[in-house]
Each structure stands twice: as structure tokens, then as C-alpha cells.
Amino acid sequence: MRKILVALILLSNIVFAQVVPDYAKEARWASFVEDGLMDGDVVWLKNGDREFLTILTESESDSSKVAIVMHGLGVHPDWIGVIQPLRLSLTEQGY
Template identity: 50%
Template sequence: MGNSAFASDTAKEKRWADQIVDGLIVGDAVWLQADGHKFLGIYAEHETDKPSGAVIVLHGSGVHPDWPDVVLPLRSELPAHGWATLSLQLPVLSNEAEYKEYAPLFAEVPARIKAGIAYLKQNNYQNIVIVAHSMGSSMAAS
């Protein structure tokens, strides 16, 4: 594991963050903190005169906050419809991990979501919703 204080593979999170930040086209990298752990968020400002609010986007298992199949289209298209987006890096495990091995990571998620909400509130968003894909849905409910 990347850090014995966390169940998440924090080294993998850092590797992904390093790769993602360099290639961002839409949005900006923001570094959030939860339980003493720094993690990546990708923030994209709303693009309309009247914002509807902000969406926290949560990815599925084994992927990252800029995953091209589901997360990237959501986080990059919603701003044109009045929604700012904040895509959060959720805890991850090694590529070989099975679904059931993710259970201990669920305890790390509420603090990450709270950090995301705090960031959005600091940016004057009060109407905040969560959109989650795959295991991100289960993690959001934890």
C-alpha cells in the first residue's frame, strides 16, 4: 500500500494525479485534504450567466477523476449547462484488487466528499449534488 495510515493505494493516487494534471484540457487541478491526506480534485467552473449549482463527480472502482469513458464527459459537459463540476479522486487499490477488497476504503470517502463540499462552498456554491458512477455510488452512500 502507498501509506499504512490509509487503506487506499496512495502511491497509485499520486502517480495518476501526476499524469492527469499534466494533460488537463478542461478544468483545473485542486488539491484537497481529508484526514491528513492530500488528494486530487478537478474543478471546472460553470459557463453560463446563471449557474444552477455544482456537481461532485465520483468515479468507479480502479479508475480516476478524469476517466475518459464516463467521468470526463460529465465533468467537461455539465459546465456548459450551468453546473460547475468537482471530480474527486476516490480511494483506489492495485489493479489486481477484487471488488470486495474495496470495502475498507469506504470509510475514507465521507471525509473526501466533505472536503469537496467545503471547496465548493468556498466558491459560493450552495446547491451541490453528487453524481456517481459504478462503485462511486456505493462509496457516496457510505
């Protein structure tokens, strides 16, 4: 019984740790993205009392299609391995 209780406590700590955003890390990444962004424009949006960085990349064609690409918690907002290539290839596809 004791082992089960300890396991449940550890599991709940892991679950709750994943839910809480790290605003300091988000601010650092926003600064890096803002300084080094080559494709697209930084646009700051506000939700309540928090501002957050977004990257607006216009389509290469005259299109009404829209795509919203969101990174997960703990993932760089313009991750070179996934987010950035997806964001750029969508503009080539008319999004």
C-alpha cells in the same frame, strides 16, 4: 464444510481487497492528470493527513448549481470514457 470455509475465506479476501485504497496508484494518476489536464483546474484538498486531487471546472454560465463527480476505486479520476465527458457536459448545462 471445508469447501464452504475455503469459499468464505476467498470471498472475504476479495471484499477486503476492494476496500483498501491504493495510494501509490492515486499519486501516479494525480501526476498524469495534473500534467495533461486541458479543461478545468487542479485543486488539492486535504482530509486529515492526506491530500487528494480535485478538478474544478467552472460553469459556462453564471449559475449557482454545483455537481460533484467522484470516480470509484481503481478508476482513473478523469476517465475519458465516463468522468471527463460528464464533467464537461455538466458545465454546459449550467453546473
